[in-house]
Structure formats: C-alpha cells, structure tokens
Amino acid sequence: MSTPSTPLPSITLHDGTVMPQLGFGVFQVPDDGARAAVETALETGYRSVDTAAIYGNEAGVGRALAAAGLPREDVFVTTKLWLDGLSREGVRPALEKSLGLLGLEFVDLYLIHWPAPATDAYLEAWQGMEEIRAAGLARSIGVSNFLPEHLERVAALGGSIPTVNQVELHPALQNRETVAANTRRDIATEAWSPLGQGAALDDPAIGAIAGAHGVTPAQVVLRWHLQQGRIVIPKSVTPSRIAANLEVTGFSLTQEELAAIDALDRDGRTGPHPAQFHG
Template identity: 65%
Template sequence: MTAVPTITLNDGTSIPQLGFGVWQVPAEQAEEVVTHALQAGYRHIDTAAIYGNEDGVGAAIAKSGIPRDELYVTTKLWVSDFKAGSTHQALETSLQKLGLDAVDLYLIHWPSPADEKYLEAWKALEELQAKGLTRSIGVSNFLPEHLDRVAETGSVTPAINQVEIHPALQQREIQEANKKYGIATQAWSPLAQGAVFGDEPIVAAAEAHGVTPAQVIIRWHLQRGRILFPKSVTPARIEQNFDVFGFELTDAELDAIDALDRDERTGFHPAEFNPA
C-alpha cells in the first residue's frame, strides 16, 4: 500500500498529509463511502458534528478491522454547542457516534466572531485534550486576527487551522499567520468543487503527466506542504484521488498554479459567518 507522507504537528503528534473528507456525504451513504476510502488506502478521515454522518463513519471504522492506531480521525465542534457552553457534551456525543474513546483531532468548526465565544470554546478544548478525549486540538476557518486572540488568551497553540484553500483561493495571509504560530495549514474544498479543473496550467500539467486535473491539484497541495482531504462518493474518483504518488509537478507547474489565485470562494467568509 502507498505510504502517505505525514506532517508533524506542533504538539509532537503526526497526521497523514492526505485524507478523506465526508462533507455533504449523506448519512445513509457514509458507511459505504468511507469503507471504500479505507479499502483504497486512506487512513485519515475528516468529519464534523454538523455533517450528520459521524454514525456512518464510525460504522465503517468498526467494520474495517484496521487497528485504531493506524487511523487518524478528525471531528469538529459546531457553533451552537460552544455558544451554549456544551463543548464537553458535544465531543462526548461525537465519540459515541464514532464508536471511539478519543479522536485524533478536534476542531472549532467556525469562529463565529461576533461575540468572541470561540475563546471560551478554545479553553474547553484545552480541557478536553488534557482529559485525553482528543490527542490534538485546532481550529477551522480562523483568520489571522482570530489566531492572535487565541494566542493572547489560550495556553495551548492550535495544532491545525483548517481553511478553504485551492488554486483560486490561496489565503496567503492565513497561511503566513499559521506559519508564524507554528500551526499546520489544512485545506478544505481543496479541489474548488471542480471549478478550476479547466484552468490552463492545471489542464497542461494533467496532460503532461497523464493524470486528471484533480490529481494535479492534490499534488500541488502536497508539494506545497499542506494537509488536505478531497471528497468524492464515486469509487473511481476516491481511488484516483489517492493515486497521486507516482508523479511530481515541476517548479514551473507549481508556480503556474500558484498564479491562479483570484480570491474566489466556494464557502462563507469567516469574518461574516455567524451561525446560531
């Protein structure tokens, strides 16, 4: 089986650089889809409470027979739970659905910055880590100013900041802020939901290497040092997205993809997204 590179986090733990995401995977399909991903070789699964599919992810893990220490599982705390002060219960519920004693990584899903309650949530995550219910703690969709506030008030530095990054939205200021604090950058929507597949540098690289545009973009993320977890429910694409270790992009190809940045989002802007 292909050995996926790992990234060592600032807390000394390591994470497989390439994982499998289950955002928008229907609950009734999650077990089957994750089972196929595990069979294809993925050992890093990213889910979230708000996705509504933790049960299916847990069922696939339980049936896989893969030793727990060979899997890396991430889930996330939704805004309503930290605003209600129920962060501890939220993780307990996620663990029950996943069938696990602990997750490898627990993230605050969005800062919802209007009232700064994410700072209280961060302190709760520190407590959960101290209890051994999660090996690592981190954040998602945090802007540099949110990271600064966590650094000012918290006692643990986030291990990861998971943000939307793809060729059309490269968020260089966030990546620099992550680097400043020793936080690993993890990309969600790493393929821009296919919106960049027709961009000339990506098409040219795909033709040059005899691979798909998705495989080119995954290689770009990997070679730029980011962690990512592409999502698909199609078996062939699940396998293709993992089959990215037989070629390397040239420096010129990487630079050409870097030049595609145009501040084009597929999701919400973290400064403006304040869900209940």
C-alpha cells in the same frame, strides 16, 4: 486491502502528533452513504477521515470504522465542534456526543468549526478544547476557518496554540495571509474544498500540467497542495475517484508548474467568509 503505489506522506504537528497529509473528507455525504464511502476509502488505503458534527454523518463514519476492523492507532479521525457548543462548558458534551456516534473513545483531532466572531465565544471554547485534550478525549486540538486576527486572540490567551487550521484553499482561493499566519505559529494548514468544488479541474493551465504528467487535473491540484506542505481532504463517493485521489505521490510538479498554479489565485471563494459567518 489495496494500498497506494507509493507511501503516503505525513505531517508531524507541533504537539508531536503524526497526521496523514492526505485524508478523506465526507462533507455533504449523507449519513446513509457515509459508511460505503468511508469503507471504500479505507479499503483503498486512506488512513485519515475528516467529519464534523454538523455534517450529520458521524454515525455512518463510525459504522465504516467498525466494519473496517483496523487497529485504532492506524486510523486518524477528525471531527469538529459546531456553533451550538461554542462555550467552555459546551465543548465536552458536544465531543462526547460525537464520540458516541463515531463509536470511539477519543478522536485524533478536534477542531472548532468556525470562529463566529460576532461574540468572543470561540475564546471560551478554546479553553474547553484544552480541557478535553487534557482529559484524553482528543489527541490534538485545532481550529477551522480562523483568520489571522482570530489566531492572534487565541494566542493572547497564553495557553496552547492550535495544531491545525483547516480553511478553504484551492487554486482560485489561496488564503495567503492566513497561511502565512499559520506558518508563523507553526500551525499546519489543512485545505477544505481542495479542488474548489471541481472548478479548478477545468482550468487550461492545470489541464496542460496534467497532460504533461499523464495524470488527471485533480491529481495535479492535490499534488500542488502536498508539495506546498498542506494537509488535504478531498471528498468523493465515486470509487474510481476515491482511488485516483490517493495516487498523487508517484510524480512531482516542477517549480514552474507550481508557480503556474499559484498564479491562478483570485477571489474564488465557494463557502462563507469567516469574518461574516455566524451560523
């Protein structure tokens, strides 16, 4: 198996779990294509894979994990609870179904996919999440697409705090209030759609930085995320891009370059707004 030219960074979550900072996402990858994509990623050197029940590709991911033959402790696997399991009683059967498809006895990280705040079901679900962690079915538990007010309500339950909040975050949508709320509670911020579905790659400022370093615009944006402490999960099914997305540790952006990308923030949301999405 090939490996990146320099070691990949990791982040220690507040519960002590060590998570690779750069992982491989499979959103919108069909199940019959997920095996090949994940096998390529693992062969290239990725050691973290992010999927979700609603993606419909957990079985393909599981086949790739089995085919890779890597020790279980060497691969960090994340999946997510969909809205139909958003209750205290619904969490365990949903995760058990995901584990069956993945061919695993546990996942490393299990996330509530959306708060769907029209009801308080996410609060009940959080208690179910604590129960599946205690049962050893997930090493760490967290959330996805939670706004500061949702995090506050989870904290008010008086139990554990999510280890991760996975949110849409890229140069055109930097989600600063949510990132600040995560930081206050020692919650790691994980960026989905870290390249803004490719839109960021056409920005002249990013292109200029890429030219200065002799790297691609995608590598610049991923490096920007990493240097600001975020976890990223870029997705691709193209082997050359899968490999290129991993080669982001051999250069560093200056403070001026980081600031230039920070300045691109606007309302460039590509997915639903968490306050308005109810499935």
